Every structure is written in structure tokens, then in C-alpha cells.
Amino acid sequence: MPTTRTAALLILLASAAVLGLAPILVRLADTGPAAAGFWRFAFALPWLWLLVSRPGQAVGEGGPGRPSGLMALAALFFVLDLSFWHYSIAFTSVANATTLTNLTPVVVTAAAWLMFRERPRALFLAALALALFGAWTMSAGADGRQGANPRLGDAFAAVTALWYAGYFLTVKVLRGRVSAGRIMLWSTALGAPMLLAVSVALGEPLAPASLAGWLACAGLGLVHVAGQGGVAWALGRLPAALTAVTVLIQPVVAAMLGWWLFAETMTAAQLGGAAALLAGVVLAQWSAGRVGSGGPGGPTTAA
Incomplete structure (x- = not known):
């Protein structure tokens, strides 16, 4: 039987891989970028409601409960995250959009050190540097023919990293008090009207124009529940x-799918960057395992 920590790592890896599908589905959604985020939330809500309403849960965890101010803050961060990220996907390659967005660990590691006393050890920092070098190489190694406006798209993706870090840290705080299901339900429910307002304000086409577009939007809902929900769950058990x-494995999955489905080129530099990034992720997990349950920065938050 795997330990709780091992199970959490396996679920996190699977969830990150699932999230690699998101930029592909955004491209296929056949609607505006922010509108794709709205449909992601709308299709996810019924699944999330069923998740938190299922019988047999622990005392105090049954039912949806009520939203809190921190849940609203998580919703706001995630709305900003999706809005900027989906526009970056429209302007640059799937690989660049996903890689630059996932520069989040720099912000999260620094903030976790200050907020949660998760002091990073030297080996973990080396692993982070290797993973970020791989991410930078994947972005810098692009051949320049990957999107309508790569520089603008890359800028949007880089800003997205800040919003995603804010969401990440807010969920980390909430996971010490509330189940992952409740956090996902209310951050999604509160975020859906925000994304709808953004889409309308920008004059985007709201409804997908084809059956394939609707199926892509429905797929985004499932990715949201399984991928982002798995990450939220893992944040209650891991630093x-x-x-x-x-979660940095997400851009590798997205880049490979972008190459396969959209014929987006993968240069030698990008392939080398992907290898370095994956090596950094493996080293980070190994360094965390060496020091026991404290991981890279001390004790984890209880589930």
C-alpha cells in the first residue's frame, strides 16, 4: 500500500498531466478566450456539486457549506489567471503559453517560505533552478512561427504566473480549514459570473459555433474538476x-499535444528544455522524500 505522501504525489502528477489538456481544449473551444473560461466553470459546477454532496463524508465536510472571503479571493485570482492565460494561448504557441504561466513556483516558493515557514533546502532550490531553466529553454527555443503575436502572448502568459501564484497560495491557506471540494465548488461558482462579465465586456463570441466547440467546453469542465481539483486536494497534504x-510537468504535456494536434514545431532546444524541466521535477520530489514528511520546507498542512 502506498503511503499517504506517495498517494498524494501520484495524484498530483496525474492531475498536472490532465491540466496539460486545458490549452488544447481552449484552442478547440471555438469561442472567445474568456468565454472558454466561463464554459469551463459552467460545465464543472454540476460535477463539483455532486462531489461535495455525496454521502459518507467526514463530519463537517458534508454538503456545500457557505462561501468565505478567501474563497472569493481564490475565485478572483483564478478568473485573472484564466483570462490572461486564455488570451496568451490565442497569441502564442501552446508550449510557450503553458510554460511561462508555470513560472509560478518562483513566487510560491518565496511566499511559502515567508507564510508557511516551508524553508527550501539547497537541493530543492537546485531542482527548482533546473526546472525553471528547462521552462525558459522551452520558451526561448521556439522558432518564432508559433502564434499570431508571440511577444504579446508570452507577456500575457508571464503575468498569468502571478495570478496563478495568488490562487495557489490562497488555496493552500484554505486547505488547512476546508475540503478541496468546497474550495473548488465556491471558487468556481463565484468565478463563473466574473468570467462571463469579462467576455461580454470584451465583446467576445460567447457560444461555441460548432458541436466540436461545445464538446471542447464540456471537456474543459472535466479537466477543471479532475486536474485543478486534484491539485487543490494535494495542497492539503504536500508543501x-x-x-x-x-505542476511544471503540465507544459511538457501541453507542448507534446500542441506538436501532435496543431503541428506546432518542437525545436531541439525545446526538447532539451523539456528534458531538463522533467529532471528538475524528479529531483525536487526526490529531495523532498529525503527529508521525510516535511518536504522542502518543513511540516505539511494537515488534510
């Missing part, structure tokens, strides 16, 4: 910095 670094 924030380790979780943020592990």
Missing part, C-alpha cells in the same frame, strides 16, 4: 513549493 514545482 506548496513542492506542489508548484510538480
